[in-house]
Amino acid sequence: MIDSERDARPGSQRFVLTPNASLNGRQASFLMLGIALVMAVIAGSFASMGAWLVLPFSGAEWVLLAYCFRLGLRNCRIREVITITETLVQLERGYGTPEQIYRFQRAWVALDWTESPIKGYPSRLSFRSHGKEIEIGRFLAEPERAALASELRKILFDSK
Secondary structure (H helix, E strand, O other), X not given: OEEEEEOOOOOOEEEEEXXXXXXXXXXXXXXXXXXXXXXXXXXXXXXXXXXXXXXXXXXXXXXXXXXXXXXXXXXXXXXXXXXXOOOEEEEEEEEOOOOEEEEEEOOOOEEEXXXXXXXXXXXXXXXXXXXXXXXXXXXXXXXXXXXXXXXXXXXXXXXX
C-alpha cells in the first residue's frame, strides 16, 4: 500500500510504503485461539479413545503454526518511507521504526525499474547512485510498484 503526502516545504514529497496486511495482531490472536480450541477438542477425543500420543504432536503442531503466524505478522509491520526534497532523496526502512536510513543526492540519483524476463516474476525497483543500489517496495504488488515507479519518475525527473 502506498500513502503519499506533501510536506510543508515546497518541492518536498513523502511516500509511505507498507504491505497489504489484512490480518492485525488481535485478529490473529483470536484465530490462533480458535484453532487451538478445535485442535484440543480433536486431540482430546483421540486421547479419550486411547490414542494419547496425539496430544504432544497436536501441541507441537500448534506451536509451529503460532511461530509461522508470528513471522508473517512481523513481515506485515515493515515500512519504507521515501522522502524527496529539493536536494535529497532519503529512504527509511524498518519494522515500525526506522532501522536503516539511506540518503542520496537528488541530482545524482537514478531510478531503475526492470521488469523480469520471466513471466510471473516480480519487477525490481531501486534507487542507484555512486555505485550503491537500494531496492524499494519489494513487498508491493506489481501494479502498485508500477504506479510508484511512474510517480517517482515524474517527481524526480520531470520537475527539474
